Amino acid sequence: MIIQLEPNISAAQKESVLLELKNRKLKIVDVKTQINQYLVAIGKVDFDLRQVGHLEGIRDLHVVTDAYQLVSKKWKTSPSQINLGDGVVIGEGSLSLMAGPCSIEDESKTETVAKFLSEQGVKIMRGGVFKPRSSPYAFRGLGVDGLKMFYKVCRKYGIKIISEVMQVSQIAEMYDYVDVFQVGARNTQNFNLLDELGKVDKPVLIKRGISGSVDELLQSAEYVFSGGNEKLILCERGIRTYETSSRNTLDLNSVPILKEKSHLPVIVDPSHGIGIREFVEPMSLAAVAAGADGIIFEIHDEPEKAASDGAQTLNFEEAAQLVKRVRSLYDLRTSW
């Protein structure tokens, strides 16, 4: 059960609410986000809601039967939007495009991409400086210094940054230089990381786990939300199956399902989702047709020379066509 509190609830009022809930043997989680104040009450709700609902300081009260609560659409039926400032908003009402190289490389390459994105009207650049790699001997990214350079370049072009955070200690290091923290597929259930991201006031995009379920993704988002951060974005990036003709199996079923279960924006990563350069465009179109709020994809001015993921990375010509087409498809979809 979610109890949304009035912003000006007094300490005494809150105390009474807590008392009433505890008397009913509910476990209470006190959640104060950047935007609102909530109490999440876990346990059996077998009493008349009005017994609690009439108390002063309560704005609203909803019973949610899902394992996840605050991210559920059952209590918040209007879609959430994440405002990055400067008119860049993620969620219902806009198509968010995020593009960039798999790994951030040198400044000149970074600038080439940022300039291209700026010309295309793409407002968010992706790029990893901490890279999760199966092998300890593979390239692991430029680290914070790379991020600072990435930040400088992007600010010059008025572009927002999304970059992956892999561990708790990186949150503070990265904080000043990112607009959106990305949680990668291998960290979707890194609960300590999620807990800490709950304390941050910057948006977090959470990728679905390598073989994560839709419900697990929502519960991971619930970690961050209940920790105090409701600026959340969900991301479908393909799951692991027996099929070997594509890198992953992009599960676009998850798009309408997530949009039905949650009020959070849903973004799709077709680059990892199929892993084959020439098919990133059709899968991007499919994602937008299925109802995605945006896509995040890999580009590079010379994909064949990219430090990682070249086989799924678009060049500028391909990217420009993709951007044009997904926009016209989005326009069609929103005209209905």
Add this chain to the structure above:
Amino acid sequence: MIIQLEPNISAAQKESVLLELKNRKLKIVDVKTQINQYLVAIGKVDFDLRQVGHLEGIRDLHVVTDAYQLVSKKWKTSPSQINLGDGVVIGEGSLSLMAGPCSIEDESKTETVAKFLSEQGVKIMRGGVFKPRSSPYAFRGLGVDGLKMFYKVCRKYGIKIISEVMQVSQIAEMYDYVDVFQVGARNTQNFNLLDELGKVDKPVLIKRGISGSVDELLQSAEYVFSGGNEKLILCERGIRTYETSSRNTLDLNSVPILKEKSHLPVIVDPSHGIGIREFVEPMSLAAVAAGADGIIFEIHDEPEKAASDGAQTLNFEEAAQLVKRVRSLYDLRTSW
């Protein structure tokens, strides 16, 4: 290696070609379809192709390194079209819509659906009379009598029929009353059935197996083609994964991949692919955006009363909206 023969090749010419191939230790499969004559030569091609290619009676000769040969796009780069007559063509250049109930029920219900489809300009009706069911105690369909009734109704409305064939003996029984034989996901690797369908001159739509790979689907199509029937349609219908929030995991990655690997038309079944009625439309749109040549989906005038699959079946209002939208999306896609 595929050797396409001239239609008027003489017996003596063919004998010379076969001799040349056998001398090179190739295993030869002689394929005569409704349309063309081929020799498929299996084995190592380590000689100069011109040694064979100059022989009389040969139109063309292609080395294909895939496990599948005749269905490969490597030798036939132009997309194949399947003509059902009366202007109904499946494949490049048209968007094929196939709709109908999971199981054919009584005549009045069948007519209601056929009439609706006719009003919507949908030219192909689906409906099972032989139903593969996990349990021996479940409803197994009306059988051939149901098919005859189904046929009569469809002819009245000028609509073509696609219906599932489950075993060899049903091919002859069904032959006069179907326009397209459907091979279901549980029979994708029923090789005897595929062999027999190779001898038929009516089109065959093959669904991807329950957990079939893209390559297995192509090899199953190769069975039918090499058996003599090149009127083939491939169908993505979702695969089995660990995810439980949808009935199957619709693998739309397979659409551009199949279109790249094969010249055959690719149809998507969003009804089985997601299994949730309200999401059949977004997945249909996604399928068309990904490049599908058509969709096959379940409708019923009263889905809640359907004999099977009600939970994924659209009512007429939903279906009319879906048809309108996929058509406008297809128009957009083909305008690029």
Add this chain to the structure above:
Amino acid sequence: MIIQLEPNISAAQKESVLLELKNRKLKIVDVKTQINQYLVAIGKVDFDLRQVGHLEGIRDLHVVTDAYQLVSKKWKTSPSQINLGDGVVIGEGSLSLMAGPCSIEDESKTETVAKFLSEQGVKIMRGGVFKPRSSPYAFRGLGVDGLKMFYKVCRKYGIKIISEVMQVSQIAEMYDYVDVFQVGARNTQNFNLLDELGKVDKPVLIKRGISGSVDELLQSAEYVFSGGNEKLILCERGIRTYETSSRNTLDLNSVPILKEKSHLPVIVDPSHGIGIREFVEPMSLAAVAAGADGIIFEIHDEPEKAASDGAQTLNFEEAAQLVKRVRSLYDLRTSW
């Protein structure tokens, strides 16, 4: 609900039982196997069982809530045994070993294997003459002539035969020359084949589907049993997963689960289950430790020259060691 009838129930008595059941809106399937007579009543059982149970001609009556009925352990708690004659029994109380080549080859090779098995006290020889192959161009087996030769050789050595049947028409062709019909993993849900095998009085071993669930395997067995043949054996052979270091993922969890859910014997196929020759022995031992009633595995006098599946086929020395070890492990297990 399963109603086991007395063998000497009169027509009139049976009529009364049927009437009582139909009055309660149950759908009745009349099952007469080689051994017993049953009525399977499908539908809601919301009445006092004694209202039916007291009728004459009924031996016993059980409510089974599983989707499968006759194969359930809920009504038949003692394990079933399949007697092949000459002292060869499959099921509780004996460890069944079945071995042989993937495909039957020439008579001399067949005899070499049969002789070896006979020396080892292995009483059942496996070998395919109809081979399901993904590609239409691969070797498809010797057919019925090969089976006749196989039969002749086995009878000479007093060995029983298990061989795969792929389609309905092969049942009659094979009938005189097999002791056990094998349904392969691609045919586990070939329901027409299962229906026909229900009419046969010879045992049937059903392999779990390529990505079949435990419950689907039981329901496939239910098809055969409800068709009239209760001489059934279940076989775990590995499932399809994302893991590529082995051919399939042998799911030994299914062994205790199947033994708990069903009274039928459970055999394991470690050759297909792991697909790597040197690990067939440890997986055989694991299968027996998990409670399997036997194993079926591939051997060849020269595995590297086998017509198919050489990479997972044991030579005689390896096979002899395996046989010795699984027997001593079985002895240990049954001593507890």
Add this chain to the structure above:
Amino acid sequence: MIIQLEPNISAAQKESVLLELKNRKLKIVDVKTQINQYLVAIGKVDFDLRQVGHLEGIRDLHVVTDAYQLVSKKWKTSPSQINLGDGVVIGEGSLSLMAGPCSIEDESKTETVAKFLSEQGVKIMRGGVFKPRSSPYAFRGLGVDGLKMFYKVCRKYGIKIISEVMQVSQIAEMYDYVDVFQVGARNTQNFNLLDELGKVDKPVLIKRGISGSVDELLQSAEYVFSGGNEKLILCERGIRTYETSSRNTLDLNSVPILKEKSHLPVIVDPSHGIGIREFVEPMSLAAVAAGADGIIFEIHDEPEKAASDGAQTLNFEEAAQLVKRVRSLYDLRTSW
């Protein structure tokens, strides 16, 4: 390529070796573990090994073509053993049994279990104080205070402790109170955690990921080893598949495969692997039959009251029987 250095290699000698390697464009990782000193050289080895091998200070030199190096059996063919002191050794030559509750609860319960284990001769107790939970609202364990109590109890009974570490900051907190750090299935690819565990001199048991491959498990172990800690144990605990009749699909194929690919000990967790209490024993037996070096399983004096995982937890009577039987099976296996 792995270059094992002499323990007394001089700085100058090492410099020469490094120079030779760098001249050949190899990337060098300098690894100093508790036991040995290595250089791992990544890159193409296309020169005569003797050109490097003759240098002073080199003990041995091996080319390993796997993605993992130091954990590979290709350079270290003898099995590794992990000595916990007091005669408790994990690996070839002993059967390691680790048992305990899912979560550590109060002192009295902990003592009851420790006493039972001590009576059974089980030398290692498992128990979580940091619990990874899908939902933020679930019980997350007692934390370090619980661990201190757990430690005190175990020392009293002469029992070693294995407990899960979830994040970098917990390593130092836990260090004094554990004998083996456990990396859970959700953290198998938490590379920062693995890096830090490489700096520790206590053993680490790494569970296979929720849907991790065998090769990924080995590469995760490579992270720890190349970080400086070669006291490593691999653990199979079941993978995520479509099958729902068990909690996970215990992949015992991985046991002989891991033992062939790596010199590290392999332990199996049948409790998570099947998730059904009455089948933990057969799967434990199967694991040992397949070649496992030990098992880790959940026990509780009152499983139905356990704080978590009660459905897969054995009571003492069941555990005592399991211990007895796996030991006799292990004796049989090692007698061959």
